[in-house]
Amino acid sequence: MQVTMTVNGDEVTETIEPRLLLVHFIRDQLGLRGTHWGCDTSNCGTCVLWMDGEPVKSCTVLTAMANGREIRTVEGLEQGGVLDPVQQGFVEEHGLQCGFCTPGMMMTARWLLDHNPDPSEGEIRETISGQICRCTGYENIVKAIRWAAEHPATTEVNA
Amino acid sequence: MQVPAPVEYERATSVEEALALLERHGSESRLVAGGHSLLPMMKLRLAQPEVLIDINDLKELSYLRREGDEYCIGAMARHRDVLVSQEAGALFAILHDAERVIADPIVRNRGTVGGSICQADPSEDLSAVFAALGASAVIRSAAGTRTVGMDEFHVGPYSTVVGPAEMLVEVRIPIRANFGTAYEKVERRAGDWAIAAAGAALVIEGGVITYAGIGLAAVGAEHFRSAGAEASLRGGPASEEAFTTAARLTSESVNPVADQRGPEDYKRHLAGELTKRALRRAAARAQGQEG
Numbered sequence: 001m002q003v004t005m006t007v008n009g010d011e012v013t014e015t016i017e018p019r020l021l022l023v024h025f026i027r028d029q030l031g032l033r034g035t036h037w038g039c040d041t042s043n044c045g046t047c048v049l050w051m052d053g054e055p056v057k058s059c060t061v062l063t064a065m066a067n068g069r070e071i072r073t074v075e076g077l078e079q080g081g082v083l084d085p086v087q088q089g090f091v092e093e094h095g096l097q098c099g100f101c102t103p104g105m106m107m108t109a110r111w112l113l114d115h116n117p118d119p120s121e122g123e124i125r126e127t128i129s130g131q132i133c134r135c136t137g138y139e140n141i142v143k144a145i146r147w148a149a150e151h152p153a154t155t156e157v158n159a
Numbered sequence: 160m161q162v163p164a165p166v167e168y169e170r171a172t173s174v175e176e177a178l179a180l181l182e183r184h185g186s187e188s189r190l191v192a193g194g195h196s197l198l199p200m201m202k203l204r205l206a207q208p209e210v211l212i213d214i215n216d217l218k219e220l221s222y223l224r225r226e227g228d229e230y231c232i233g234a235m236a237r238h239r240d241v242l243v244s245q246e247a248g249a250l251f252a253i254l255h256d257a258e259r260v261i262a263d264p265i266v267r268n269r270g271t272v273g274g275s276i277c278q279a280d281p282s283e284d285l286s287a288v289f290a291a292l293g294a295s296a297v298i299r300s301a302a303g304t305r306t307v308g309m310d311e312f313h314v315g316p317y318s319t320v321v322g323p324a325e326m327l328v329e330v331r332i333p334i335r336a337n338f339g340t341a342y343e344k345v346e347r348r349a350g351d352w353a354i355a356a357a358g359a360a361l362v363i364e365g366g367v368i369t370y371a372g373i374g375l376a377a378v379g380a381e382h383f384r385s386a387g388a389e390a391s392l393r394g395g396p397a398s399e400e401a402f403t404t405a406a407r408l409t410s411e412s413v414n415p416v417a418d419q420r421g422p423e424d425y426k427r428h429l430a431g432e433l434t435k436r437a438l439r440r441a442a443a444r445a446q447g448q449e450g
Contacts, residue, residue, distance in 0.1 A: 001168060018168035018211070021198075040161045040202065042195060042266060043350075054268045060198050061269070064168040065191070065213055108265060129349045130263025 003067040007032070008076035016063050023047040023058040025066075026073060034074040034103050038132075045131030048104035049073045055111045057130075074103035077110060085148040086110050095144030097135035104131050109145045118149055161202035170213040177214050177326060178301050184210040186323040191215075192235060193269035195262070196278040220273070220328055223247050230332045234273025238262070241272065251292060251332060252444055253340035253358050257284045260342075263350040273327045281316045282352040282377035288342060289330060290383040291358035291374030297329040298322075306331070310382045335362050335370060339445025343433040344376075347420060353377040354420045355429035357409070359437035363397045363445040373405065373438075378430040379414030385434065387412055397442040406435035 004013040007030060014029055026035050026049065035058060038044040042060040049058050050072040077084040086109045089095060096102045105128060112119055112127045119127070124145050125138070133141060169184075171177035181188055188210035191197050200206035214220075220235035223244045230250055232241070241247055241258050248255040261267060261275075261284050275285045276296070289296075289309045296312045298305050298321055312319055321327055344356035355378050362370035371392035373385040388405035395401050410431030417423045 017165065019163045019166050021162065024162075041199060045263075045265060048265055055265050056269055057195075057265055060195050062163075062168070062191075062194070062198070062211075064170075064211075065194065065215060067170070127264050130265045 001064060003063055005066050005068060006070045008072055018062065018064045020063045021059055022049075022051075022061040022063050022066050022071075025063040026058060026071070032073050032075055036100055036103055038100070043130075043132065044101070044104075045108070045128075046101050046104040048107045048131065050107060050111065055108050072107075074106055077106060084110060085151050085153070086113065086145065088151065089144035089147035090141075093140050093143040093147050095137070095140045097137050101131060101133045105133070105141055109148065112145070113149055113152075117152065119145070121146070163198065163201035164204060164207050166201070166208060167210040168213065169210060170216060172216045174217060174219065174299060174326070174328060177212055177217065178299065178324065180210075180212045181324045181326070182301060184212070188212055188323075190277075190326060192271040192274035193237065194274075195266055195270045196274060196280065214326075225250075225334070226331075228334050230334055232272050232330045232332070234271065234327045234329060236272045238267035238270045238272070238275075239264070242267065250334060251338075251340050253288050253291065253342045253360065253441075256340075256342035257288045257344070257356075257358065260284070260344050260346065260350075266350070272330060276312070276330070277319055277321060277327055279313050279315075279317050279319050280352075281379065284342070284344065284353065284356055284376050286313065286383045287356060287374035287376035287380075288358050289332070289374070291360040291372035292332045292340065293360070293370075293372050294330050294332045296327055297331060298325050299328045300325040304328075310384060313382055337362050337364050337445055338370075339363070339441040339443065341437045341440035341444060343437045343440075345429055345433065352420070355415070355426045355433060357430060357433035357437045359434065359441040361392070361397065361438065361441045361445050363442060366396055368392045368395055368397050368401070371405075373409060373434055375409065375413060375430055375434070377415070377420075378426050379416060380409075380412070380430075381414075385409040385412055388434065392438075397445070399439075402435050402438040402442075405438060406431040409434040 036046040038046040042057040047058040189208035191211045220233035222233040340360040342358040356376040358374040360372035371389045388408040413430045415426035
């Protein structure tokens with residue numbers, strides 16, 4: 001079947017098998033490898049991307065179900081060479097070690113801050129509770145999201 | 160790598176169209192809502208439908224609203240919709256107690272109320288909640304609409320009375336005065352299925368219990384209920400002694416299965432203990448003592 005959707009603002013039309021999971025479509029067919037593929041069972045949350053403005057676990061969404069919808073991946077956070085405050089927060093607070101969970105964490109963090117610009121530590125922890133960091137780096141992930149909350153203006157990327 | 164078997168895909172844009180597609184494709188077709196139960200089952204080949212009918216465009220079923228003396232939840236309401244509805248939480252605190260511990264915020268963005276109860280997983284929380292509330296399910300087919308009490312909705316594990324050419328469209332909950340409700344769940348980690356969970360709903364008038372509902376998840380309770388314990392409470396005082404008796408009756412009546420979440424005797428103990436805790440909180444809420 002043919003699907004058409006908007007991915008990070010660009011319209012894409014592709015031919016797919018209806019059983020293709022969205023995470024594989026994004027990574028393998030569109031080549032957007034920022035979205036990671038982890039547990040396959042909607043537990044780990046590294047595959048989180050946005051569909052119609054809400055974070056979803058893309059290992060548990062069929063590409064066909066995303067037909068006609070608007071997708072935003074971690075590649076869509078940075079705008080015109082300027083990092084999103086969430087990305088900058090992960091840099092400033094050492095919010096990643098191996099980096100595997102990072103794309104999902106950042107997509108969920110951006111959504112949280114869009115709805116709650118000044119979340120408490122408890123609210124941050126609750127919001128990322130469906131996402132697993134294998135390096136047990138939650139302390140710094142929470143700090144990174146708090147940093148982003150405290151620095152809502154975007155930051156120039158250092159060349 | 161887990162991938163579903165080959166499947167055809169259709170998208171319905173109205174209830175009528177979904178029902179027509181179910182008629183056309185027959186018993187090997189399945190509705191998919193949030194997909195957070197069905198897709199994992201398809202990846203494991205525990206479900207292998209030939210045709211998926213996507214009903215995510217059926218916004219007409221995503222409501223939560225009061226209609227007279229009943230509260231109506233459309234089958235496509237997402238878990239998050241329930242959790243952010245102040246009206247739902249004010250009328251039935253048990254809904255928010257339970258929704259806070261169903262999966263995680265990202266899964267709750269997709270998972271639906273209708274999908275959850277139609278999946279009929281024996282550990283599913285809302286089935287226990289609706290059992291305690293004495294809710295009913297509205298089921299539609301091309302021939303018309305029928306309403307079934309939650310105590311008749313589940314036929315067994317992963318099986319409901321919803322026929323191959325039918326769909327659940329709504330859950331209706333009676334609104335009662337002097338009503339208090341609560342849900343207690345023990346899980347291994349945040350977002351996991353329950354080891355055991357209990358919900359309680361009480362109407363208390365002048366210190367006397369006039370309605371008692373007890374719902375249970377993950378412990379093999381018939382129709383997710385503890386009917387004997389409910390009967391023991393009705394007409395009596397809302398006392399610690401009555402709750403202890405109800406907890407004992409519940410513990411004796413359930414049929415848990417030992418698995419990686421715990422042994423049978425532990426789950427039986429939890430069923431009783433969580434029933435007692437839920438009854439205490441429901442009673443306090445019914446009498447305006449706790450928010």
